Amino acid sequence: MGKRKKQAKVLRIFRKIHRTTGALLFIFFFFISISGLILGWKKNSNGYILPKTEQGTTADLKKWLPVDSLHTIACNTLHHKVSPDMSLEIDRIDIRKEKGSVKFIFVDSFYEVQLDGATGRVLSIGKRRSDFMENIHDGSIVDDYLGTNGYIKLVYTNVMGISLLIFTITGFWLWYGPKRMRKANKT
Structure with missing residues (x-):
């Protein structure tokens, strides 16, 4: 298999990983982003959030x-x-x-x-509405509800952290890979 075909195969694999991870974790990323935005404003909310x-x-x-x-x-x-x-x-x-x-x-x-x-x-x-938002943000709201002593939060933060790392790597490669292929094509 030629170099270009190998690069195209890697891009297809990364695209599939990126798309699948995004589809599976969409709702979690949504809650993390909204709660993170709210938490970013907690000290500038005129006392409403904190x-x-x-x-x-x-x-x-x-x-x-x-x-x-x-x-x-x-x-x-x-x-x-x-x-x-x-x-x-x-x-x-x-x-x-x-x-x-x-x-x-x-x-x-x-x-x-x-x-x-x-x-x-x-x-x-x-x-302290910020405390409630923090519990949503880090997944501990589910732990509190189910009484699982922090285990769901631990799994949740690991899954979301690893997913964000995967998104970063695959997203970078989806941006950089085609540029690299075009550059290799010119030579």
Whole structure:
């Protein structure tokens, strides 16, 4: 088989891989791209996607209330200002020393309560839509729903990462291969 025929065969194989991968994973690429775009805007959404980090009174941790006291304030705030039926299970505590504030992020419905670290005053109560988008983006929403302890997310991120690599390689070759064939034809 001649050099040109080998190159044409490789191009056909790459085209088929590219097309098949795209067709099989279209819906996943769609969700990843949309959620990625939304996440890119989270800090520029005027607090809609991710609540703005508010300024507390001091960055001096020695003047802050104990974390357990701040936790109690955050839980009481969530129950009194949002809903008494919400779970008080904490996803994480985000201390922003430089801002003098602390965020208590709850598992239930992606709510956060921001407090002044020194006074315990409630700075804001907000819904973290970005956390929901991150769960869609990385596939952990399915893990949470099925209770599979992160295994679906692991498989999902591997499949999508490898697929993106395959798309990159085959896409490059689909662009470069014909140029290479035309150049070889001229000589």
